[in-house]
Amino acid sequence: MDHKELMKIAMKAREKAYAPYSGYRVGAALLCEDGTVYTGCNIENAAYTPTNCAERTAFFKAVSEGQRHFVKIAVSGGRETAAPCMPCGVCRQVMAEFCRPESFKIVYLDDSGEIGEMLLKELLPKSFGPENLGS
Numbered sequence: 001m002d003h004k005e006l007m008k009i010a011m012k013a014r015e016k017a018y019a020p021y022s023g024y025r026v027g028a029a030l031l032c033e034d035g036t037v038y039t040g041c042n043i044e045n046a047a048y049t050p051t052n053c054a055e056r057t058a059f060f061k062a063v064s065e066g067q068r069h070f071v072k073i074a075v076s077g078g079r080e081t082a083a084p085c086m087p088c089g090v091c092r093q094v095m096a097e098f099c100r101p102e103s104f105k106i107v108y109l110d111d112s113g114e115i116g117e118m119l120l121k122e123l124l125p126k127s128f129g130p131e132n133l134g135s
Contacts, residue, residue, distance in 0.1 A: 001031055003074065003107045003115045010074040010107075011082055013039035013054065020044060026077035026085060028054035030062055033069035038062040042077075055091040059098060070098060072105035072117070084111055087123070095120055096127040 014027025040057030
């Protein structure tokens, strides 16, 4: 699936966001190795801490369905219209748990509205992973 098609799915998922406090709606579309796409949207909470990001929603849905191999994720966010939106630190850490940093791609809209891509290793260098826990 190309970046443009995946971004369209992320933008559609953004419409389902529950963001009554910030007004910042985010959608994500996660492409699995087998071609399945899982979507997610941000879900805010008045207490803020229980809020869940779109990216993690998509990952948790996929993992709960048995998926473990991921290719890329498209992220679309903004208040009124889609704007540049990159995954937060917590989402980056979740990606590091399940994805190969040297090949997993984050697809986003840049400042001019063009689609860009970045590898997870570029977005989260020197990430913390199972190898840091020792034996």
